[in-house]
Amino acid sequence: xxxxxxxxxxxxxxxxxxxxxxxxxxxxxxxxxxxxxxxxxxxxxxxxxxxxxxxxxxxxxxxxxxxxxxxxxxxxxxxxxxxxxxxxxxxxxxxxxxxxxxxxxxxxxxxxxxxxxxxxxxxxxxxxxxxxxxxxxxxxxxxxxxxxxxxxxxxxxxxxxxxxxxxxxxxxxxxxxxxxxxxxxxxxxxxxxxxxxxxxxxxxxxxxxxxxxxxxxxxxxxxxxxxxxxxxxxxxxxxxxxxxxxxxxxxxxxxxxxxxxxxxxxxxxxxxxxxxxxxxxxxxxxxxxxxxxxxxxxxxxxxxxxxxxxxxxxxxxxxxxxxxxxxxx
Numbered sequence: 001x002x003x004x005x006x007x008x009x010x011x012x013x014x015x016x017x018x019x020x021x022x023x024x025x026x027x028x029x030x031x032x033x034x035x036x037x038x039x040x041x042x043x044x045x046x047x048x049x050x051x052x053x054x055x056x057x058x059x060x061x062x063x064x065x066x067x068x069x070x071x072x073x074x075x076x077x078x079x080x081x082x083x084x085x086x087x088x089x090x091x092x093x094x095x096x097x098x099x100x101x102x103x104x105x106x107x108x109x110x111x112x113x114x115x116x117x118x119x120x121x122x123x124x125x126x127x128x129x130x131x132x133x134x135x136x137x138x139x140x141x142x143x144x145x146x147x148x149x150x151x152x153x154x155x156x157x158x159x160x161x162x163x164x165x166x167x168x169x170x171x172x173x174x175x176x177x178x179x180x181x182x183x184x185x186x187x188x189x190x191x192x193x194x195x196x197x198x199x200x201x202x203x204x205x206x207x208x209x210x211x212x213x214x215x216x217x218x219x220x221x222x223x224x225x226x227x228x229x230x231x232x233x234x235x236x237x238x239x240x241x242x243x244x245x246x247x248x249x250x251x252x253x254x255x256x257x258x259x260x261x262x263x264x265x266x267x268x269x270x271x272x273x274x275x276x277x278x279x280x281x282x283x284x285x286x287x288x289x290x291x292x293x294x295x296x297x298x299x300x301x302x303x304x305x306x307x308x309x310x311x312x313x314x315x316x317x318x319x320x321x322x323x324x325x326x327x328x329x
Contacts, residue, residue, distance in 0.1 A: 004041040011052045013040050015061060018076050023116040027066065027073035081114045083122065090123050098140055098193040098211045140193070140211050147183050147195055147210070150218045156182050157197075159216040161208060172214075181206065182223035198225025205229075250290045252313055255283055257304035267297075283308075295320050 006013065017036045022028050028036075030046055037044050053063050053074065062077040081089075093099060093107045112120040150157045158180040165171045181197035188194075193210040205228060256264060258280055264272070268286050275283045288294050295317055298305050307317055 004043075006040050006042050009040075010037065010042050010044060010048075011055060013037060013042060014044075014049070014052050015056055018056075018061070018063060018074065019079075020117055022075035023079075023119055024075065024077065026116065026118050027075040029071055029073050033074070076116070079114065083115060083119050086111055086115055086119070086123060096188075096193075098188075098209075100140065103141065139214070143210050143213050143216050144186065144193065146216045146218065147186060150183050151185075151223075153218065154223050156180055156219040156221045156223055157216055158219050160214040162212055162214060179208075180219060181208075182225050184223070184225065184229045186210070198223070198228055200224040248290050249287065250310065250313055251285060251287050252290065252307060253283060253285050253309040254298065255281055255306045255308045256301070257281055260301055260304045263301060290316065292320060 014033065014037065017033060018028070021036070030049060033049060034044050034046075053065070056063050062079075063074055064077045065072050065074050067073075089111050090108055093104050093111070096104070099107070108123065112123050115123060147157065158178045160176060161173045161179055162170045163173055181195075181199050183195055183197045185196040186193060187196055187207070194207045195210055195213070196205065196207045198204075199206050205225070254264070255277065261274070261282065264274075264284055268284075273285050277283050290313055295307075298307055298317075307313055
């Protein structure tokens with residue numbers, strides 16, 4: 001009897017069957033394996049399958065055999081990703097606003113491929129992408145890839161940047177003129193992806209929402225701003241920023257009630273200097289980019305938090321309070 005064209009792929013299909021149909025709570029018998037292989041037009045004998053299973057083990061696939069009564073059952077033990085890890089990946093994809101709903105569903109489907117069909121159902125029950133606020137820029141993947149390539153090649157990029165208007169239409173900023181900057185890092189902040197780059201015209205570091213960048217192209221010009229980024233720490237930079245809104249960098253002192261210690265440490269980390277003022281309050285010194293977003297963040301902490309220095313920042317707070325009072329009178 002002539003062998004089918006798939007016969008040479010027997011061990012590959014065997015691995016697919018084990019990966020897809022088994023896990024630590026679902027196993028498959030040798031008879032069921034032979035039946036499944038037949039669906040791919042592959043004939044198999046028990047002896048050859050024993051050899052194939054042993055070959056998979058030597059290759060690194062954790063095929064476990066257990067005996068129940070007089071029948072042996074097989075399943076995949078350790079996988080490249082455990083179910084708990086896959087759930088974390090799914091949650092990350094779901095919560096990322098910079099990935100479109102369509103791309104999110106595509107990614108989650110691929111993540112399911114790392115699990116058995118039984119475990120994949122548990123991942124599917126976690127998918128609630130449609131109701132989340134997601135970006136509408138389908139080119140986000142290509143934007144990220146183009147930026148990474150430009151960084152690796154030490155080249156500048158040019159792109160257009162847009163915003164939404166009241167008619168819910170895309171509106172190009174700067175009249176559609178192209179921005180040209182030197183890309184140095186990508187940052188995920190407040191559920192959005194940002195490019196951190198150096199603008200050689202204004203001689204300053206800027207950041208841009210990646211999902212609002214259009215028509216990105218790598219420019220055949222070497223990146224500039226190396227000296228500014230030589231000791232650049234993305235984590236430190238992100239802690240200074242609030243909602244990635246820039247401002248004037250200042251060392252600010254806050255007087256806080258003790259119950260706010262957790263909120264302060266969560267935002268700025270454990271390395272900040274904290275000094276006990278009395279039994280109910282502490283003084284903390286932080287380096288931030290002073291902006292309205294920072295001021296409003298402190299205000300949102302309620303009467304337990306107060307900016308006490310420097311005086312220039314305190315005056316900015318008073319000015320903002322006066323503005324709000326006038327706005328809502």
